[in-house]
Amino acid sequence: MADDIEDYLRQLLAGVDGLEGIVISDRDGVPVVKALNSDIPEAASRPGFLATFSMATEQASKLGLGANKSLVCFYDNFQVVHLNFMPLVATLLARVDANTGVLLGMTAQLYDSIQQLKEAVDGV
Amino acid sequence: MLKPKALAKALQQANTSGVRNTVLLNSEGSLLAFAGEDDRDAKVRAAISSSIWLTYEKVGKQLWPPGQIRQMILPCMDGSVIITKVPGGLLCLFCSKGVGLGMLRLKANKLADYLDQPLSSLST
Numbered sequence: 001m002a003d004d005i006e007d008y009l010r011q012l013l014a015g016v017d018g019l020e021g022i023v024i025s026d027r028d029g030v031p032v033v034k035a036l037n038s039d040i041p042e043a044a045s046r047p048g049f050l051a052t053f054s055m056a057t058e059q060a061s062k063l064g065l066g067a068n069k070s071l072v073c074f075y076d077n078f079q080v081v082h083l084n085f086m087p088l089v090a091t092l093l094a095r096v097d098a099n100t101g102v103l104l105g106m107t108a109q110l111y112d113s114i115q116q117l118k119e120a121v122d123g124v
Numbered sequence: 125m126l127k128p129k130a131l132a133k134a135l136q137q138a139n140t141s142g143v144r145n146t147v148l149l150n151s152e153g154s155l156l157a158f159a160g161e162d163d164r165d166a167k168v169r170a171a172i173s174s175s176i177w178l179t180y181e182k183v184g185k186q187l188w189p190p191g192q193i194r195q196m197i198l199p200c201m202d203g204s205v206i207i208t209k210v211p212g213g214l215l216c217l218f219c220s221k222g223v224g225l226g227m228l229r230l231k232a233n234k235l236a237d238y239l240d241q242p243l244s245s246l247s248t
Contacts, residue, residue: 041187049183056176056198063169065218066201073180075191101226104199 001120002033005113009035012109018098020078023091024110024117025050032088032117044080044093053082053089070107072100083107085114087121128157134238135159138231142223144203146235149174150213160218173207173216195232197225208232211243 009022013035021036021044029051036045043049053071060068071082074096081092081103090110092103135146136159145160153174158166181193196207201221206228208215217232 043187052179052183056179059172059176060198060200063172063205064165065203068198068200070199072197073193074195075184075193077191
């Protein structure tokens with residue numbers, strides 16, 4: 001199943017201009033499945049970075065705007081989009097000129113794959 | 125020097141069409157100015173926004189090439205927040221559900237550009 005999902009992630013990578021990496025991880029940042037292009041810095045797929053969202057989404061949900069759904073962070077040369085599928089998180093790593101709207105819209109495209117992973121994780 | 129009333133009036137310009145609050149923070153997360161509907165939670169929101177920003181600023185420096193954080197967007201169930209870097213601090217816009225993220229980003233960028241020169245003269 002993981003290989004199938006990784007293949008699907010690679011298809012998504014090829015289909016979105018500027019998207020360089022997709023990592024599905026748990027709330028502690030441990031990668032479950034990932035598909036990365038060679039341009040992505042190694043540190044971007046490490047638990048130390050991926051786990052940042054768990055803290056951020058918990059805090060963001062206290063802003064009085066309801067539960068946090070996602071997070072977009074723009075840096076100089078790239079952007080990071082986290083999609084909340086707790087207990088799993090999808091992290092999209094893209095160039096800064098990639099279409100952020102398309103990246104946020106990938107929630108629907110990733111939903112089925114995430115659900116399969118959730119069922120597999122629950123079954124362990 | 126900045127005039128508090130003029131600053132609040134400038135921030136108020138963004139509070140239209142679903143944008144409920146506009147907040148200016150210093151680099152330590154303390155409230156500099158506020159404009160909007162409900163100021164009871166302004167300090168708490170400012171602190172939370174600053175905390176999330178600082179976390180991603182720190183991780184951004186660990187990635188290669190080291191990236192300076194420029195902006196963050198946090199879509200939530202009942203609204204969204206955008207946090208933008210300005211000289212000496214952060215600019216935050218809080219909006220209700222239904223406001224397009226593109227419009228929110230446009231307002232934040234325009235307001236940040238407007239405040240750039242007066243805030244730069246303070247931070248030097």
